[in-house]
Amino acid sequence: MMKSVNPATGEINQKYELHTEKGIIKIINSVDKCWHQWGKTSFFQRSQAMQNLATLLKSNKEKLARLMAMEMGKVLYEGVAEIEKCAWVCDYYAANAENFLENENIETDFSKSYVSYQPIGTILAVMPWNFPFWQVFRFAAPTIMAGNTAVLKHASNVPGCALALEDLFREAGFPENVFRSLLIKNNMVETVIKHQAVKGVSLTGSNPAGKSVASVAGSVLKKCVLELGGSDPYLILEDANLVSAAKTCATGRLLNAGQSCIGAKRFIVVEKVYAEFLENFTHEMMKAQFGDPCEPETTMGPLARMDLRDELHQQISASVKKGAEIVIGGEKPDRNGAYYPPTVVENVKPGMPAYDEELFGPVASVIRVKDEKEAVLVANDTVFGLGAAVFTQNVKRGEKIAETKLQAGCCFVNDFVKSDPRLPFGGIKESGFGRELSSHGIKEFMNIKTVVVK
Numbered sequence: 001m002m003k004s005v006n007p008a009t010g011e012i013n014q015k016y017e018l019h020t021e022k023g024i025i026k027i028i029n030s031v032d033k034c035w036h037q038w039g040k041t042s043f044f045q046r047s048q049a050m051q052n053l054a055t056l057l058k059s060n061k062e063k064l065a066r067l068m069a070m071e072m073g074k075v076l077y078e079g080v081a082e083i084e085k086c087a088w089v090c091d092y093y094a095a096n097a098e099n100f101l102e103n104e105n106i107e108t109d110f111s112k113s114y115v116s117y118q119p120i121g122t123i124l125a126v127m128p129w130n131f132p133f134w135q136v137f138r139f140a141a142p143t144i145m146a147g148n149t150a151v152l153k154h155a156s157n158v159p160g161c162a163l164a165l166e167d168l169f170r171e172a173g174f175p176e177n178v179f180r181s182l183l184i185k186n187n188m189v190e191t192v193i194k195h196q197a198v199k200g201v202s203l204t205g206s207n208p209a210g211k212s213v214a215s216v217a218g219s220v221l222k223k224c225v226l227e228l229g230g231s232d233p234y235l236i237l238e239d240a241n242l243v244s245a246a247k248t249c250a251t252g253r254l255l256n257a258g259q260s261c262i263g264a265k266r267f268i269v270v271e272k273v274y275a276e277f278l279e280n281f282t283h284e285m286m287k288a289q290f291g292d293p294c295e296p297e298t299t300m301g302p303l304a305r306m307d308l309r310d311e312l313h314q315q316i317s318a319s320v321k322k323g324a325e326i327v328i329g330g331e332k333p334d335r336n337g338a339y340y341p342p343t344v345v346e347n348v349k350p351g352m353p354a355y356d357e358e359l360f361g362p363v364a365s366v367i368r369v370k371d372e373k374e375a376v377l378v379a380n381d382t383v384f385g386l387g388a389a390v391f392t393q394n395v396k397r398g399e400k401i402a403e404t405k406l407q408a409g410c411c412f413v414n415d416f417v418k419s420d421p422r423l424p425f426g427g428i429k430e431s432g433f434g435r436e437l438s439s440h441g442i443k444e445f446m447n448i449k450t451v452v453v454k
């Protein structure tokens, strides 16, 4: 049985029967059978269905936002924005997939030689709850436009979203088995990966899940793409605009109640502007109105689950025991639901969870450094390498740091890190490998085939 629980109240929304092993195999076989047809359809046909899907998303955005609020606590306006972004990625690949996958002629001494991009079959997506629609669409839109089919194992706390996703594909006019959701627990993922029809796996989630999925995929020599955790550093240099930097940093930290892989997590501030930045930033963090995600004035809902809230609090308490100091927040509120207040912690040092680990909630670690050189050293002193940002009014200086010094997959100057269908997205180090989005993402699950004619 899978339970959908409202994190704002702890009440059960609905219970769902899990798919049995026999049921899973039947679904995968149907999706595989469908691939043999779908892989041969034209880009025109695929893009018609993808555009219908974008339209359907736009017309259902309020309803889908409410479903997310009920299952994982996202505030309504963020949910609406998420669904609009899903429609964007559908339209983007509907318009561009054919160009991205055009044959590429290569000059050689043969009479003809070129690269052709061919779909490979059914791909498994193992997805997290934090952006229950966006994470799935940024995988599914390119994968399905490329001629592959997909099965989804969504996070166990968002089964309603998993089923809504399947319905959306069907209602948009895709063949029934192009995209299917499997209601399974994570212990069944191995069985799915090992099914002969499954040709690859894309996981977005935590590092332990990534390691487990990668080792199963490795054991049967199947390709995987991993989008894992992050501890994104934000560098505040002495020449930054401290007012706008503080606003942007607080927005980047509090989006989705701080539950974003590319959330701003460590704020590394040079000592000359440390006090002023901390004051401005704390002021911005305190503006968050946390409460019922369905109320219009709420800007920050509860965390997605009670256990995740308790785990986050544990990380803060352990850091404080080792000498970190709470500037604001840091206490579990005395109310029902998985709420946690905006929290700022300073005097954060190596060896503390607030320095070494990912804090998946509205908690900011602020770290004082001497200068730019030390800021870069601290920024890179992490096992993660997903996003990073640098704040300076000297754009050339910012670009140099972003391009050549920060060890991360996505580096922004004077803004918080965000994904965009047009730009590749992914990490290095323990944040994973492979890329999603743009012309790069659509090629991950393709046979990049060399064709030569003598």
Ligand code: NAP
Binding pocket: 126, 127, 128, 129, 130, 135, 153, 154, 155, 156, 157, 184, 185, 186, 187, 189, 190, 204, 205, 206, 207, 208, 209, 210, 212, 213, 226, 227, 228, 229, 230, 260, 261, 262, 358, 360, 386, 427, 431, 432
């Ligand atoms: P999670 O616990 O790792 O779960 C993610 C997905 O993996 C869920 O479907 C989960 O299923 C499944 N899973 C968990 N353990 C597994 C295992 N041993 N074998 C196979 N599947 C397994 O992560 P989460 O709590 O949902 O999401 C938060 C994490 O995701 C954070 O670390 C965040 O940074 C990361 N994330 C990364 C990105 C990115 O693009 N890099 C984007 C969003 C989130 P169950 O729910 O059934 O356990």
